[in-house]
Amino acid sequence: MNAYGPPGAIPEPSVPPGAPLPASxxxxxxxxxxxxxxxxxxxxxxxxxxxxxxxxxxxxxxxxxxxxxxxxxxxxxxxxxxxxxxxxxxxxxxxxxxxxxxxxxxxxxxxxxxxxxRPAPAAVAAALRGERRTPVVVLDQPRHLGNAGAVVRLAAGFGASGVVTTGPLDPWHPTVVRGGAGLHFATAVAPLEVSELPGGPLFALDPEGADIRGLALPDDALLAFGSERHGLSAGLRARADQLVALPMRPQVSSYNLATSVGMALFHWASASGAAPA
Incomplete structure (x- = not known):
């Protein structure tokens, strides 16, 4: 997809109307x-x-x-x-x-x-709220800018429809964009409140949830991940349709955020016909 639109050829370099590309x-x-x-x-x-x-x-x-x-x-x-x-x-x-x-x-x-x-807000909203064939990743109250950038890069690689964040972290912060390696333009990226999340069944990652290996994640799912330190917020937990857990060896406290997102997206992709080939 090109800037949240349908796939197409590489576009011409674009500049504001009436302004030629700088020549010197x-x-x-x-x-x-x-x-x-x-x-x-x-x-x-x-x-x-x-x-x-x-x-x-x-x-x-x-x-x-x-x-x-x-x-x-x-x-x-x-x-x-x-x-x-x-x-x-x-x-x-x-x-x-x-x-x-x-x-x-x-x-x-x-x-x-x-x-x-930055992509136009209307294009971002259309990608998140229109008919989706791939999941949206929700980062609930993330704290680490580099981790958020790594998640954007992962989501782009799996063809996810978007990455949204709740809380004060700006997913377009320069450090996040650096971590995303320019792939913010390959998947819709936006900050939203929990009440503003797009539709679709919400699967929230939590150690007390059902083992993800026994679940089929639908293509229009929201996959929510809590903050690196505090886990899911009360508001996000209340919005969740199901809590889901990743397999983990006892006495290991947690995975890195990007690792958790990658595992969940791989689980979805392994059973979905909408995942990248």
Whole structure:
């Protein structure tokens, strides 16, 4: 799917109406600073070649992309992403490493950085609330930004319809986007209250639940996971249709959040015809 729409070809690099792609280092840096200075910022930082690659493959609108070695980056694209060679050749602007360091808090070793527009709220809502053929992952009151990013990456790989979070953590925080490697554009990502969760049977992971190995998870399921320290909130537990437990050796207290999500999605995928081949 492309930016929460139907599958399709790689889109052309897209910029705001009337604004051509920057043609020089100075224009690119000015575009970057201007986008981040908007009163209501709607662009997210993509750090590194792989994040830019993933975002473009899934329909991200990228108005500016920088690199410190354009020829080397295009060689990398020819090796790892030949489908994006022409798009990247038009999009990338080479700037010196000092300029990138001034714009990006922690420059990536590949020397690539880009800004991408966050998907429109209507597209996110449609992906979450429309007819779904794959589950939505619900992170209930998560605390760790890196874990949330790893979950987005997992969900994208399994073709999940979305990842939603309850509580104060912003799933579009730069650290979460970094952990997701640009794959926020491959699955609908949004913060929601428990009362706002999309429809579908909700299976909440809990040590006291039924063994997941004896259950069939429907394609439109919500799969909910509690916080790393405190588990499920009372509100989410009350909303759950069934508590589900992962197999675990006695005296082992818990799995990492991303590990738990991966196990549950694999269990769903192993029995579903809607899972990626």
């Amino acid at each position: 280092p100075d224009e690119a840096v000015a575009r970057w600073r201007g986008l981040l200075a908007e009163a209501a910022p709607r662009h997210v930082l993509l750090e590194g070649f792989h994040a830019l690659k993933h975002a473009l493959r899934f329909g991200a609108v990228v108005p500016v992309a920088l690199c410190t070695d354009r020829a080397g980056t295009l060689e990398l694209a020819a090796e790892l992403a030949p489908d994006l060679g022409e798009v990247l050749a038009r999009l990338l602007v080479e700037v010196d490493a000092q300029a990138v360091s001034a714009l990006v808090p922690r420059p990536h070793p590949t020397g690539v950085a880009a800004l991408a527009e």
